Amino acid sequence: MHFCTRCGGPVSLRVPAGDSNLRHVCDVCGNIHYLNPKVVVGTLSEWEGKVMLCRRGIEPRYGLWTLPAGFMEMGETTAQGALRETYEEACARPELIDLFTLINVTHISQIHMLYRARLLTPDFAAGEESLEVRLFDEAEIPWEQIAFRSMAATLRCYFEDRARGQFQFHPIDLPPPEAG
Amino acid sequence: MHFCTRCGGPVSLRVPAGDSNLRHVCDVCGNIHYLNPKVVVGTLSEWEGKVMLCRRGIEPRYGLWTLPAGFMEMGETTAQGALRETYEEACARPELIDLFTLINVTHISQIHMLYRARLLTPDFAAGEESLEVRLFDEAEIPWEQIAFRSMAATLRCYFEDRARGQFQFHPIDLPPPEAG
Ligand SMILES: [Zn+2]
Ligand SMILES: [Zn+2]
Numbered sequence: 001m002h003f004c005t006r007c008g009g010p011v012s013l014r015v016p017a018g019d020s021n022l023r024h025v026c027d028v029c030g031n032i033h034y035l036n037p038k039v040v041v042g043t044l045s046e047w048e049g050k051v052m053l054c055r056r057g058i059e060p061r062y063g064l065w066t067l068p069a070g071f072m073e074m075g076e077t078t079a080q081g082a083l084r085e086t087y088e089e090a091c092a093r094p095e096l097i098d099l100f101t102l103i104n105v106t107h108i109s110q111i112h113m114l115y116r117a118r119l120l121t122p123d124f125a126a127g128e129e130s131l132e133v134r135l136f137d138e139a140e141i142p143w144e145q146i147a148f149r150s151m152a153a154t155l156r157c158y159f160e161d162r163a164r165g166q167f168q169f170h171p172i173d174l175p176p177p178e179a180g
Numbered sequence: 181m182h183f184c185t186r187c188g189g190p191v192s193l194r195v196p197a198g199d200s201n202l203r204h205v206c207d208v209c210g211n212i213h214y215l216n217p218k219v220v221v222g223t224l225s226e227w228e229g230k231v232m233l234c235r236r237g238i239e240p241r242y243g244l245w246t247l248p249a250g251f252m253e254m255g256e257t258t259a260q261g262a263l264r265e266t267y268e269e270a271c272a273r274p275e276l277i278d279l280f281t282l283i284n285v286t287h288i289s290q291i292h293m294l295y296r297a298r299l300l301t302p303d304f305a306a307g308e309e310s311l312e313v314r315l316f317d318e319a320e321i322p323w324e325q326i327a328f329r330s331m332a333a334t335l336r337c338y339f340e341d342r343a344r345g346q347f348q349f350h351p352i353d354l355p356p357p358e359a360g
Contacts (some may be wrong), residue, residue, distance in 0.1 A: 008188045173257050
């Protein structure tokens, strides 16, 4: 950022008094602009043993598969956000079961939270940001074409828990991606 | 906010094309400024059956008691943030046990995450934003002087789980505060 949201003056990166981090501080009015991690919420929805994935119709990762998820909005709960994103991307209205994964994606300062959910009917369709929405058996999951590591991790946890016969909550810290 | 962070031009509240929410959109360059919920992280630390609380030395809720917690920073995990805040406010370095509560505080667009933790030694002291740090038995908890409902809810879950002999993860949605 280059300009102050309060007065429009130029900002500089400085450590404010009593702080220990660099912040964007207004050169004119002194307003301090804090940046904070963002929360992404979504669902892993099941129907008759299959899980619902969306093929992305937008960048990044155009054409790859993901669980429906997106940035949480002001004034909603994590659960409400997860359901909203599922409707926007997959035109589906599942019933939430439980918060399933909470994934720190630290190198981009995001927290991804995926809920386990069940479709009550097999009604879904590609939303504006999706090319296609499909149900996948475990054996059909396109592991090499999953858009994000957090979504692949959530799918792995799901199939492992299901094989064990017990679902649990999984807090996960993703390491930085490998260089290259 | 009044001015664009990219060009310093004035912003207006508008619904951008393809969006369904009001956003701060720059009248000059079209930059869209998204606001998102913020994450607060902290700890409930135990030592010999007691829990550690901090008496707030800053507004809001100056003089009331709380668990050490604060806004998550860019580039850290939720666990790292919880430990950092505990050190800043209580000069303590507990060992984290588990994520214990995840509380949607929707009317202020915050998510509070509290970790259960254990002190390895009874070393703590008031940090810059605290007046006092103390260990409390369950019977001593100043329930009428707890600064935030999310912290009271976390303490209640803790003592209930402890009485039952089993700790579990608690996702909670706080209702809006009562008027008045
Ligand atoms: Zn300014
Ligand atoms: Zn602009």
